[in-house]
Amino acid sequence: MSLEQLTFPPVSPAPDLQPLRFEVRRFLREQLGDEPIEHRPFTYLGRHDPAFSAALGARGWVGMSLPRRYGGREASVLERYTVFEELLAARAPMGAHAVADRQSGPLIDRIGTxxxxxLVLPGIAAGTCYFCIGMSEPDSGSDLASVRTRATRVNGGWHVNGSKIWTSSAHRSHYMIxxxxxxxxxxxxxxGLSQFLVDMRTPGVECRPLRNIxxxxxxxEVVFTDAFIPDDMLLGNEGDGWGQVxxxxxxxRSGPERFLSGLGLMQALVRQRRHLEPTDRPAIAIGRMMAHLHTLRRMSLSVAGMLQQARDPVLQAAIxxxxxxxxxxxxxxxxxxxxAAEPECASENDYTRALAETMLRAPSCTIRGGTKEVLRGIIARSIGLR
Ligand SMILES: Cc1cc2nc3c(=O)[nH]c(=O)nc-3n(C[C@H](O)[C@H](O)[C@H](O)COP(=O)(O)OP(=O)(O)OC[C@H]3O[C@@H](n4cnc5c(N)ncnc54)[C@H](O)[C@@H]3O)c2cc1C
Known part of the structure; x- marks a missing residue:
């Protein structure tokens, strides 16, 4: 694609999605009560709350795109986007079901038997079946083709040996892809790469906790020692793992979770500084952040619109x-x-404490889901610069 062909066609959520948006807001008010936004998790993967995930599933807002016969609602990309955006803006605790909702469910629906x-889609749509992603390894993160975890054919299935690392929520998940x-x-x-659906209770699968900053x-870290995976848990075709992954x-990579995690704190700041003059420095900073946010939202909605039209916006999603x-x-x-104050994890001030947590988590934003250098490599290649 040449640079001239790179476009982000404008998309606005249809007005008929507004009632859904308000319904989600009402639900969130009921579920989260008046818990201050500063107390809520920083990332959408941040808090594991099975009761919240199940309540969301009961409303039909987990696995929304999945077929009705498996408990989904065959929702459009923009319907799901609308719900997800509201959940993110409220910093709702989505850690338990988020991976299954965003990627494992849609992948299994597309290529699973x-x-x-x-086996899994009804639980995913109910918000009660959780997944983790087994891609990265101690020596293979960006370069996934170099993974060394190996499945060897045995009678009736495969023996897996090797280890995965940085596996978010593996210790609380039912399955790994x-x-x-x-x-x-x-x-x-x-x-020669393949994907498997792995039941995390399988003998020979051991979760070793890692502490973040x-x-x-x-x-x-998830270690596999002669873990037996039956043949019928091969996901997709043997050897097609690269294309699938x-x-x-x-x-x-394409969703609003990639830029909305600071929204709660921005809102809190705006509330605190309501009486500023437009020329005050914090007001200028707030204005800049809002302008960037607005632009990113338009670009991200455009990607959602392209996905809805079954286009393949890999380049736009990377951008x-x-x-x-x-x-x-x-x-x-x-x-x-x-x-006014330095961020401090032990502070009694909610905002100062939340800011400290935000600062500690911020470095990981440009690593998880693909580092910025790797994404820029994809962008450069897509527009013919390398
Ligand atoms: C909070 C968090 C949660 C995560 N959760 C999961 C998870 O659930 N499952 C999972 O599988 N993984 C997960 N990861 C891992 C994440 O996807 C990897 O850390 C990431 O892909 C980078 O891999 P790496 O750490 O091995 O770094 P490396 O690939 O070793 O990269 C090291 C540095 O080299 C740069 N680099 C590497 N290759 C190139 C290149 N070709 N060109 C230019 N620069 C390059 C990188 O940008 C980086 O700065 C998580 C990571 C974080 C931080």
Whole structure:
């Protein structure tokens, strides 16, 4: 694609989606009560709250795109976008169901067998079946084709050996979608990779907790030692793992979760500084952040519109992820600069504490889901610069 062909066609959520938006807001007020926004989780993966996920599922707002026969509502991309945007803006605790909702459910619906769909999709749509992503390894993060975890054929299935790392919520998930080697790399290093649906209770699958910089255990190392995976848990075709994982990453990269995590704190700041003059420095900073946010939202909606038309906006999604996550980091820094106190995790002030958490989490925004350097490589290649 040439630079001239790169477009973000404008998309506005249809007015008939407004009632849905208001319904979600009402639901969130009932569920979250008047818990201050500063107390709510920083990232959408942040708090594991099974009761909230099940209540959301009961309203039909998890796995929305899935077929009705599996409990979904065959919702359009923009319907799901509307619900998701409201959940993010409210900093709702989506950690339990988020991965299954965003990528595992749609992937299994697309390439899974009828048995696999019947096994997991109803639970995903109910908000009660949780997934984790088994891609990264100790020596393979950006370069996924170099994964060394290996599945070897045995009678009736496969034995898996190796280890995954940074696996978010693995210790609280029912299933992992595992990327591993099923045959050695040949001339084409993308060949010989496959995906499996792994029940996390399988003997030989061990979760070892890792602590993040904020002292929490939200990701893990997952070690496989002769873990037996039955044949019928192969996801898609043997050897097609690379193509499958690439399409899964497109789902992971294109959403508003890549730029909305600072919104709650921005709103709190605006509330605190209601009486500013437009020329005051914090007001100028707020104005800049809002202008960027508005632009990112338009670009992200455009990607959603392209997905709805079954187009393949890999380039546009990479641009939104890159700009969005850099914006999240800049927002954290701007909020720090205009705040009167230093961010402090032990502060009694809710805003100061939330700001400290935001600062600690901000570096990970441009790593998870693909680093900014890797995304810029994709962008450069897509527009013919490399
Ligand atoms: C909070 C968090 C949650 C995560 N959750 C999961 C999860 O649930 N499941 C999962 O599988 N993974 C998860 N990850 C892992 C994440 O996807 C990887 O960390 C990421 O892909 C980078 O891989 P790496 O850490 O191995 O770094 P590396 O790939 O070793 O990269 C190191 C540095 O080199 C740069 N680099 C690498 N290749 C290139 C290149 N070709 N060109 C230019 N620069 C390059 C990178 O940008 C980076 O700055 C998570 C990470 C974080 C931070």
């Amino acid at each position: 009828d048995r696999q769909k019947a 595992l990327l591993c080697r099923t045959s050695p790399p040949g001339a084409d290093r993308h060949a 904020a002292g929490e255990n939200d990701f893990n 690439t399409s899964e990453l497109a789902l992971e 939104v992820k890159d700009l969005g996550t850099v914006f999240e980091q800049e927002t954290a820094e701007i909020l720090r600069l205009v705040h």
